[in-house]
Amino acid sequence: MKQMVKMEVHDLNLWYGSFHALKDINMKVYKHKVTAFIGPSGCGKSTLIRCLNRMNDLIGNVHVEGRVLLDDKNIYDKDVDVVNLRKRVGMVFQKPNPFPMSIHDNITYGPKLHGKKRGLDELVEEKLKDAALWSEVKDILGQNAMDLSGGQQQRLCIARCLAVEPDVILFDEPCSALDPISTGKIEDLINELKRHYTIVIVTHNMQQAARISDYTGYFYLGELKEFNKTKKIFTNPDNPETERYITGKFG
């Protein structure tokens, strides 16, 4: 069965000033699958994921060449509305970053910006349920989100992201600040979410990539060394460097 391609990266190069951070990246992100990026620190995996919703635009001194297609449309074209792009390609960050306002308002922040005025309470309930947080917070929706635990905050951020109804969700090391139990909850959640969303996740944790992803890309020093089905990467990688990394011989 042929997989549907959601996003496609073509000959992508990125420089921070004179530092060549991404070199000739080519890969595909398949619809309703989980794609993981692994590799040692500084290998460019976070830089690449931030190219997929153009968050790198915020940093001065960044130069990007190449194409990134979302449903066959290059998101780096001049006529692309970045605001609309980020609505379609949501992002969950490494450190949970709820806004310093109530749980309810965190969820409704995005939808309100995009003009939604009615049915906000129903939306809050639906998205919190989707993010497996509803039962824990349903009685404290008015409380400040900063009072939640780290794991709850991260699930709130996921719910907040779901509330703008993106097609693709980018997870940039979403569990690196969390304890194992919270991590397990987020992993279960990602497994659920892939039924409706296309997911890309950067992770430091190889077991995590093996557990939850369908495709894996291995990065080293700004190059995509190998990209394949997760099963293949973790059992029989083509590139001996990949094998050395996943067996823990370096990195």
Added chain:
Amino acid sequence: MARRLSEDMVKGILGICAIFSIIIIFLIIIFLFREGLEAFSYTNVIDFVFGREWNPSKETFGAAAFIVSSLLVTVGAIVIAVPIGLLTAIFLAELSPQRVREIVKPAIELLAGIPSVIFGLFGLIVIVKYIRITLDQPTGESILAGSIILAIMILPTIISISEDSLRQVPRAYKEGSLALGATHWESIARIIVPSASSGIMASIILGVGRAIGETMAVVLVVGNVEKLPTSFFDSGEPLTSTILLEMGEAAVGSPHYYSIFALGILLFLIVMVLNIVSNVWLGRGLKRG
């Protein structure tokens, strides 16, 4: 043994220096209140604060006109300075290129270093004239002129502290907002400014404190008429101006003399309360941090 002794001596000297400024504050408070409270043996507090006539030769001391002048001048200054200051702070913290910021921020802070009497002279020849001629008023020396001068003087305080607190808002909030498809301005207005609100409020309160206490710049432009002002185009005489203008002619130990100290108490209390409030506000922001 000798090293130990010199160590103790250094500690002692530094400690005395540190205590010195605290002692000075207490001495100021004690003497201000000792002289000022005497006034209330001639005039009761209610008459003093709400009385509309201030006539030293008849020994009637009602400070309402001065209090109202002080408040009006300050309110006017805040109304002018807060929007300009806040928008400047937002521009510097979020929108301006690094190079522009590096020039503008020090320039604004330089504004804070200009002696206040210079501001007064500037106000006298530029603002007062403008109000009289261009706005066609009988006199340019007015509450409005005082407000404008004070607004210019408190802008550095408001801009500097607001900008600092805007820059302290974690980057993650802004990124989170942008990642949800907010525009830059939406992120500023809905996330960044509200997150910095405690610092912004503190800057405004500090500005108010500075405006109420300012003397030299204001005395030159407000007209100094001992009458309850009813509009911003009226002349007025704030508390500080009265103290400055009348202290020289009051005989030491006379009711007039004590009443001027009582005006000082009023001023001191107002500024003190504002400072405390602003510190509490700043502290709250830091804790939430």
